[in-house]
Amino acid sequence: MTEFVGKQKVFQSWVREKLFLGMNLKAYLKNLIKPFNIVAGIIVLVGLPFIVMRYAQGLGAVTHASQDQPWSLFLSWGLFTGVPLAATGYIMASAVYIFGQKQYHPMVRPAVLTGFIGYFFAVMFLLVDLGRPWRLPYPMISSFGTASVLFLVAWHVALYLSTQFVEFCPAVFEWLGANRFRRWAIAVTVGATIFGVILSTLHQSALGALFLLAPGKLHPLWYSEFIPLFFFVSSIFAGLSMIIAESTLTSRFLKHRYSPGYLARLPDLTLGLGKAASFVLFTYFGLKIVGLAHGHQWDLLSTTYGRWFLVELLGFVLLPSFLFAWGVRSRSVGLVRFTAFFTILGIAVNRLNVSLFALNWKLPHRVFFYWKEFIVVIAIITIEILVYRWIVNRLPVYREHPGYRESEFEESFQTSKAIL
Amino acid sequence: MKISRRRFFKIAAAAGGAGILGKSKPARGVEQFTGWPDRFGVLTDLTRCVGCRSCEAACNEINKLPQPKVPFEDRSVLEKERRASAEYYTYVNRYADPKNKGQWVYRKAQCNHCDEPACASACLVKALTKTPEGPVIWNEKVCIGCRYCMTACPFYVPAYEYSNAFSPNLVKCTMCYDTRTSKGGIPACVEACPMEAMTFGKRKDLIKVARKRIMDRPDKYTDHIYGEHEVGGTCWLYISGVPFEEVGLPTDVGTKPYPEFTRGFLSMVPAVLVVWPALLGGFYMFTKNREQETEEEEVIPEEKEEWS
Numbered sequence: 001m002t003e004f005v006g007k008q009k010v011f012q013s014w015v016r017e018k019l020f021l022g023m024n025l026k027a028y029l030k031n032l033i034k035p036f037n038i039v040a041g042i043i044v045l046v047g048l049p050f051i052v053m054r055y056a057q058g059l060g061a062v063t064h065a066s067q068d069q070p071w072s073l074f075l076s077w078g079l080f081t082g083v084p085l086a087a088t089g090y091i092m093a094s095a096v097y098i099f100g101q102k103q104y105h106p107m108v109r110p111a112v113l114t115g116f117i118g119y120f121f122a123v124m125f126l127l128v129d130l131g132r133p134w135r136l137p138y139p140m141i142s143s144f145g146t147a148s149v150l151f152l153v154a155w156h157v158a159l160y161l162s163t164q165f166v167e168f169c170p171a172v173f174e175w176l177g178a179n180r181f182r183r184w185a186i187a188v189t190v191g192a193t194i195f196g197v198i199l200s201t202l203h204q205s206a207l208g209a210l211f212l213l214a215p216g217k218l219h220p221l222w223y224s225e226f227i228p229l230f231f232f233v234s235s236i237f238a239g240l241s242m243i244i245a246e247s248t249l250t251s252r253f254l255k256h257r258y259s260p261g262y263l264a265r266l267p268d269l270t271l272g273l274g275k276a277a278s279f280v281l282f283t284y285f286g287l288k289i290v291g292l293a294h295g296h297q298w299d300l301l302s303t304t305y306g307r308w309f310l311v312e313l314l315g316f317v318l319l320p321s322f323l324f325a326w327g328v329r330s331r332s333v334g335l336v337r338f339t340a341f342f343t344i345l346g347i348a349v350n351r352l353n354v355s356l357f358a359l360n361w362k363l364p365h366r367v368f369f370y371w372k373e374f375i376v377v378i379a380i381i382t383i384e385i386l387v388y389r390w391i392v393n394r395l396p397v398y399r400e401h402p403g404y405r406e407s408e409f410e411e412s413f414q415t416s417k418a419i420l
Numbered sequence: 421m422k423i424s425r426r427r428f429f430k431i432a433a434a435a436g437g438a439g440i441l442g443k444s445k446p447a448r449g450v451e452q453f454t455g456w457p458d459r460f461g462v463l464t465d466l467t468r469c470v471g472c473r474s475c476e477a478a479c480n481e482i483n484k485l486p487q488p489k490v491p492f493e494d495r496s497v498l499e500k501e502r503r504a505s506a507e508y509y510t511y512v513n514r515y516a517d518p519k520n521k522g523q524w525v526y527r528k529a530q531c532n533h534c535d536e537p538a539c540a541s542a543c544l545v546k547a548l549t550k551t552p553e554g555p556v557i558w559n560e561k562v563c564i565g566c567r568y569c570m571t572a573c574p575f576y577v578p579a580y581e582y583s584n585a586f587s588p589n590l591v592k593c594t595m596c597y598d599t600r601t602s603k604g605g606i607p608a609c610v611e612a613c614p615m616e617a618m619t620f621g622k623r624k625d626l627i628k629v630a631r632k633r634i635m636d637r638p639d640k641y642t643d644h645i646y647g648e649h650e651v652g653g654t655c656w657l658y659i660s661g662v663p664f665e666e667v668g669l670p671t672d673v674g675t676k677p678y679p680e681f682t683r684g685f686l687s688m689v690p691a692v693l694v695v696w697p698a699l700l701g702g703f704y705m706f707t708k709n710r711e712q713e714t715e716e717e718e719v720i721p722e723e724k725e726e727w728s
């Protein structure tokens with residue numbers, strides 16, 4: 001009996017420490033009542049009935065249900081925009097573990113977490129959008145359309161989601177205090193990173209390659225044989241900008257979760273990322289020009305679509321490239337951070353253009369999306385943010401484990417070399 | 421479903437990069453081939469169509485489609501240009517005749533049953549397949565409802581049952597595969613047409629018929645068989661008295677089979693799978709080495725902004 005009570009005590013204190021941030025239930029609930037949570041709660045509550053409606057009455061209940069434009073905002077945002085923005089994980093992991101940029105090490109964990117959650121929610125969006133979501137595993141287990149680019153995307157997203165989970169495992173095990181498991185997880189880090197980069201290269205570009213099959217439907221200014229390359233390269237600065245944006249918000253609102261050392265180095269690291277983003281954006285700009293020249297599309301620039309294309313190219317690619325460069329030069333962390341948010345907007349503009357606005361441009365009657373789709377998207381994004389915050393409030397994401405040694409990564413490399 | 425070990429590896433390889441390392445055979449209907457030799461097709465002669473919608477009624481009946489809101493005898497639906505939908509596989513549209521003022525040209529439309537269908541190459545679960553007999557058919561049992569096929573089809577054919585929550589279907593013409601053509605019959609719409617605007621037969625014979633009609637009456641027909649080469653060839657062919665762009669058939673779809681558009685990308689995948697690990701591993705060793713050297717020199721590198 002006493003043993004049982006003892007166990008219960010241990011459990012209670014575990015719950016208190018690990019889940020309720022060291023508070024008892026009452027204090028924890030009280031602590032939840034904050035403006036941010038209330039607003040987030042309302043958004044989610046408004047969105048939930050629409051999500052229920054989608055499953056009870058079919059996709060048509062919440063989407064525009066267009067036969068001509070079969071993909072809704074769920075995919076345009078959730079998959080086509082969500083996946084490049086979740087490129088954070090592979091970018092930081094490869095920068096640190098493969099290219100040896102050790103000073104960015106504290107950024108790897110938040111980046112991997114952002115990536116993992118981004119992919120996880122991309123899958124959630126898929127589950128909302130697929131006509132028969134319960135068949136999501138079919139391409140993996142029972143029916144293989146190997147000639148389809150989407151088949152590649154499905155496999156890679158599934159594999160990469162698992163890879164990122166492995167990459168994040170050390171943090172989970174530190175939280176649970178499972179040291180032995182933590183060492184195992186660290187032992188596979190370099191291998192997982194290399195695997196993750198390969199997968200990312202392929203599926204980031206494959207998302208673009210999906211549109212290769214719509215030559216007559218996608219506006220010629222956006223349609224290009226290079227579109228896989230465009231999607232891949234833009235995922236790099238999308239990821240870089242996301243890391244800057246994410247650290248901007250969390251270093252402000254979740255400051256207490258940061259180790260002082262990391263917090264002090266953050267401005268310098270931000271400038272470094274800004275420099276990289278500026279460079280990649282400029283490269284991307286060059287590639288787009290090459291694509292334009294390759295397709296002899298100059299004359300189309302004077303049409304309405306052409307002007308919109310120029311807005312995207314000059315306003316959301318070239319401009320942020322310069323802003324980043326300028327911010328780095330003048331050592332203005334604020335400008336770099338602003339530009340990061342701006343670049344994220346630019347990525348959304350590009351992906352929505354390709355998958356929504358410039359697709360089926362020849363049809364006389366266009367529908368883009370229905371307001372209910374928008375509400376569902378906002379609700380899911382809010383849940384995404386809440387989940388992210390829940391995790392970083394508990395797990396060691398912005399601080400290094402006291403037992404962290406760089407040598408562990410050498411061991412990790414030896415292990416993965418042995419495996420590969 | 422049982423998967424043998426061998427098959428599993430094949431699939432795994434394909435999953436990694438669709439058709440890689442060892443050259444695994446691409447899916448039927450999307451591989452490079454000139455088409456099933458004895459495939460069937462239909463030739464629609466637009467000069468004969470009078471827009472009576474008998475074909476629509478016959479299609480509705482044989483496929484047990486929902487009763488339409490407007491009866492088939494009512495021709496007022498022709499006032500608006502339509503596309504295939506979840507309620508009907510086929511439809512007739514009318515277009516102003518550019519040759520005779522005040523007259524109409526009618527076009528019956530449905531899935532064109534491409535020889536190398538974009539929709540089949542888009543499907544990630546092989547729910548859409550090209551049969552040796554010609555029709556492109558959809559398998560209810562595996563479709564996950566991603567609707568990529570709808571994005572891919574150059575003719576805006578497949579439609580989706582958006583209002584069905586529990587078993588939404590992809591809807592498109594089957595050339596009466598299950599009910600008739602696989603049993604030696606002819607499609608219901610072809611049979612129902614009072615004007616004999618459509619001819620069912622082997623595709624290669626239909627091409628000859630079409631060519632002969634054009635040759636015999638060059639004044640009546642435009643010298644073009646739509647579908648002979650478009651998107652690599654379709655089983656449903658059209659001849660017309662007016663240019664095809666006047667009757668809503670896209671003339672900018674080219675003659676390249678659609679699966680070709682993604683083949684280049686898919687064949688690049690194996691290269692990435694082989695080169696990347698080597699390259700990245702090499703980079704890793706390189707940075708390792710450099711670090712060790714610098715450590716020996718006891719210089720602490722200040723390279724905060726140097727990676728890009």
Ligand code: SF4
Nearest residue numbers: 531532534537539573
């Ligand atoms: S017309 Fe469209 S739906 Fe029909 S076979 Fe061709 S690509 Fe597929």
Ligand code: SF4
Nearest residue numbers: 543563564566567569
């Ligand atoms: S909607 Fe169905 S048939 Fe069309 S591509 Fe997706 S799984 Fe295949």
